Amino acid sequence: MPLKKSKNNTLIFFVFGFILLLGSMGSYFLVWRENSVCPQSGTKIGLLNGDRLWTQLPMIIHLKEDLHKNLTIHQKKFSRLEAELRKENQELIEAQRALISNSKSHRTNLEQRQKVFSAKVMNLQKNAEDTQKKINSLYEQSMIVIKEKINLSIQKIARQKNLSLVLYENQVAYHKAALNITDDVFRDLKDFQYPPLKW
Known part of the structure; x- marks a missing residue:
């Protein structure tokens, strides 16, 4: 049918x-x-653990420690200056309360001291902002150098292993551990020191 x-x-x-x-x-x-090779194109693939790279690579750890140490030094300095300004502010408040005399010279003197105090406060705030900007800039400059070095290391290892493509592990659903080149990058960069921070 x-x-x-x-x-x-x-x-x-x-x-x-x-x-x-x-x-x-x-x-x-x-x-x-x-x-790990595309049969039609012969593409070999390597994988990199980006989280581990950016958190455990010694050069990045040292950079963060160095920045933290310098930031702590500046924070202590600003805390000391802030305490001095609070004390001076308290003295100005007490002087204003104690001002019994209506003399013009006493008022002028107190107003002048208040202007100087306000200028000191503004200067401290500006210095704190400038210091934070400098720290951020130093970090960014150092990270540029570190990223360049990491990229060169990845390229070097990819050439040595004849890899056509290197992906971050978190972009792949499954992979064999043998495809991971993170340890190779760590070994290659073990002796690299980031440029010293210039304060």
Whole structure:
């Protein structure tokens, strides 16, 4: 009995063909993952643990420690100056309360001291902002040098291992541990020192 052309038959063939297509693609990706080489292009892939790289690489740890140490020094200095200004402010308040005399010279003297005090407060705030900007700038400049060095290391290792592509681990759903080159980057950069911070 010949098959009649119907919408159901067409739909069944379409679904069956789609399933075959998906099945063949799935096996292609499975083979590609297992070998870390795309069979048609010969692309070798390496993976990098970016989180570990940016948090545990010794040069980055040392940079953050150095910045923290310098920031602590400046914070202590600003805290001391702030305490001095609070004391001076208290003296001005007491002088204003104690001002019994209505003499013009006493008022002028007190107003002058208040202006000087206000200028000191503004100067301290400006210095604190400038110091924070300088610390941020030093960090950014150092990170540029570090990022360049890391990128050069990744490129060097990729050439040594004949890799065509290096991805961050968090961009991949599954991978073999052997594809990871993070330890190679750590070994390559173990002796690198970031440029000294110039204060």
